[in-house]
Amino acid sequence: MWLSKQTKKSNPTSEADLGVTTIAGSQVGVLTKGEVRELPVFGPGGYIWQPANGDAVLVIKGGPGGEESCVAGKAQAAAEDLQPGEVCLYAPGGASIRLRSDGSVELKGRVRITGDLMINGLTCQAEKCGALGQS
Numbered sequence: 001m002w003l004s005k006q007t008k009k010s011n012p013t014s015e016a017d018l019g020v021t022t023i024a025g026s027q028v029g030v031l032t033k034g035e036v037r038e039l040p041v042f043g044p045g046g047y048i049w050q051p052a053n054g055d056a057v058l059v060i061k062g063g064p065g066g067e068e069s070c071v072a073g074k075a076q077a078a079a080e081d082l083q084p085g086e087v088c089l090y091a092p093g094g095a096s097i098r099l100r101s102d103g104s105v106e107l108k109g110r111v112r113i114t115g116d117l118m119i120n121g122l123t124c125q126a127e128k129c130g131a132l133g134q135s
Contacts, residue, residue: 015066017059018075021051028071030059041071049074052092 023029028051029037039059043049051057056075062068082088083101090096095109117124 015061016072017061019057019059019071021053021055021057021071024051024053026050028057030057030069030071032059036069039069039071043073047089 017032019030019032021028022031027038057071058073059069060072085101087099098106
């Protein structure tokens with residue numbers, strides 16, 4: 001009994017922290033309780049994201065003893081006019097893709113298409129869609 005009182009209680013550790021990126025890119029540096037560098041960045045399947053300096057990010061800890069960490073997400077922007085279940089992908093320059101719950105897709109920004117453009121199953125020919133080289 002007396003031995004159990006002699007052991008030092010371990011400090012509780014969190015399995016996730018909110019941090020701020022200090023080094024941008026695919027292997028980031030993040031400041032949480034201290035700075036950790038070369039953290040891998042994970043995102044949902046089919047989505048590639050690189051945090052910018054100063055982004056508030058979620059750092060998840062794992063592995064034996066919680067010593068391995070990764071950046072798993074960023075504090076999201078205001079949901080503006082999104083309805084529940086809708087998705088918005090956006091970039092700092094203002095471009096965005098919105099997937100609406102009514103089945104519509106909204107594109108914002110300059111759209112460049114490489115490859116074939118099909119509308120209702122028919123290939124759109126450049127001469128019919130607009131002259132090439134015009135802005």
